[in-house]
Amino acid sequence: MTDSGALAAEPGSPQWLALEWRLMQRRMLACVASRSSELTASPLAVDTGIYTDTRRHFAERERLFMQTPLLAGFSSELPEPGCVLHFEAFGPPVFVLRREDGGLDAFRNLCPHRGARLVEGDRIGSAVVCPFHAWRFGTDGQLQFRPQDAAFACEGPAPALCRVPVAEKHGLVFLRLDPAGEPVDVEAFLGPIAPLIRSFRLDAAAHVRTDAVVTEANWKLVVDVSCEGYHVPATHPATLSPQLVPFITIHDSFGRHHRFASPARRMQEWVGQPEETWPPSHYSAVHYLFPNTILTYSDAIDGGLPVIALNRSFPGRHVGETTVLYSSYRPASAAAIPDSGFLALHEAVLDINRSEDLPMVGRVWRNYQSLPDPAPLLFGRNEMLLQRYHADVAEAVGMPL
Numbered sequence: 001m002t003d004s005g006a007l008a009a010e011p012g013s014p015q016w017l018a019l020e021w022r023l024m025q026r027r028m029l030a031c032v033a034s035r036s037s038e039l040t041a042s043p044l045a046v047d048t049g050i051y052t053d054t055r056r057h058f059a060e061r062e063r064l065f066m067q068t069p070l071l072a073g074f075s076s077e078l079p080e081p082g083c084v085l086h087f088e089a090f091g092p093p094v095f096v097l098r099r100e101d102g103g104l105d106a107f108r109n110l111c112p113h114r115g116a117r118l119v120e121g122d123r124i125g126s127a128v129v130c131p132f133h134a135w136r137f138g139t140d141g142q143l144q145f146r147p148q149d150a151a152f153a154c155e156g157p158a159p160a161l162c163r164v165p166v167a168e169k170h171g172l173v174f175l176r177l178d179p180a181g182e183p184v185d186v187e188a189f190l191g192p193i194a195p196l197i198r199s200f201r202l203d204a205a206a207h208v209r210t211d212a213v214v215t216e217a218n219w220k221l222v223v224d225v226s227c228e229g230y231h232v233p234a235t236h237p238a239t240l241s242p243q244l245v246p247f248i249t250i251h252d253s254f255g256r257h258h259r260f261a262s263p264a265r266r267m268q269e270w271v272g273q274p275e276e277t278w279p280p281s282h283y284s285a286v287h288y289l290f291p292n293t294i295l296t297y298s299d300a301i302d303g304g305l306p307v308i309a310l311n312r313s314f315p316g317r318h319v320g321e322t323t324v325l326y327s328s329y330r331p332a333s334a335a336a337i338p339d340s341g342f343l344a345l346h347e348a349v350l351d352i353n354r355s356e357d358l359p360m361v362g363r364v365w366r367n368y369q370s371l372p373d374p375a376p377l378l379f380g381r382n383e384m385l386l387q388r389y390h391a392d393v394a395e396a397v398g399m400p401l
């Protein structure tokens with residue numbers, strides 16, 4: 001494909017993604033040929049306080065995570081009316097419900113009588129009945145019936161379920177956890193990365209599995225380790241490193257969302273070869289969606305099966321606790337491949353995170369905690385995503401880096 005094809009291709013179309021990939025391959029190959037990487041203008045000095053400061057932690061919880069649209073899952077996790085998607089990794093638990101007309105509603109999973117959890121499981125019928133005293137709510141959240149109704153007679157409207165803003169687009173479901181928050185506008189939130197997300201056809205991706213891991217570290221340390229390739233040779237010498245050319249990454253920013261990619265080792269054989277002879281390959285990159293989501297779209301995690309892997313980090317009740325959700329999805333292009341292959345891939349990715357990344361993050365965190373005062377840290381010119389997303393998080397909570 002030539003660059004002129006880019007002008008003709010509809011943004012977000014398969015042809016457009018193929019061209020996007022070709023342009024990325026050229027940049028990666030140029031780096032391989034010159035033994036260099038794409039770099040920012042300068043390193044960025046920060047200190048450990050951005051991870052350990054309790055005031056900052058609670059500002060992030062309240063001003064960032066309660067207000068920013070958060071990825072709750074994929075549309076395909078709610079395929080039919082009555083299907084429920086639970087979101088419990090941060091804040092008050094919420095359930096998302098697929099309506100009869102195909103739209104989505106989201107409510108806190110909390111009874112307005114005395115706070116019982118209302119919905120278990122992944123499906124509800126025509127009403128929600130609280131297991132504590134049997135108040136019954138319609139799927140619109142309105143109270144339909146309560147035993148001994150007269151005992152609760154008082155001024156004002158009847159109590160209803162607490163609605164939470166929810167929206168879906170391009171196969172993604174986003175929540176804003178503040179019930180009084182603005183409606184979610186997915187297109188506006190994604191901004192310039194929307195065509196890329198659309199091109200992945202996530203609405204047709206099948207959910208394989210989600211695992212929740214609670215780890216002792218600040219949530220941003222967990223995000224950090226997925227946002228740079230610099231650690232791969234030392235931290236993943238036997239797992240990821242054999243597949244990737246060390247210390248080469250290309251980066252792109254799409255507003256507050258970002259992308260990086262590293263060349264596969266086989267690309268080293270292409271140096272000096274005409275482009276027409278490059279073997280066919282699929283788009284493969286890691287995407288950061290503000291503030292806490294890493295979406296890997298790669299047809300080559302194990303050199304074979306295509307996979308979509310998500311990891312989402314959520315700040316816990318204190319500064320040193322993080323809940324991480326690891327999810328895998330089977331892309332539409334791989335519908336013919338059996339579930340067992342994808343489950344094995346999910347396990348492999350989870351194992352790398354649990355046995356290599358999270359232990360490293362935990363040791364870093366314990367070091368930070370041992371310090372009597374904040375100590376200086378440095379994000380290198382090759383750690384571009386860290387420089388950018390930390391700046392955006394700091395700006396969102398109104399605290400300097």
Ligand code: FES
Pocket residue numbers: 111112113114115116130131132133134135
């Ligand atoms: S707490 Fe739900 S009916 Fe009482």
Ligand SMILES: [Fe+2]
Pocket residue numbers: 225226231232235236357
């Ligand atoms: Fe890693």
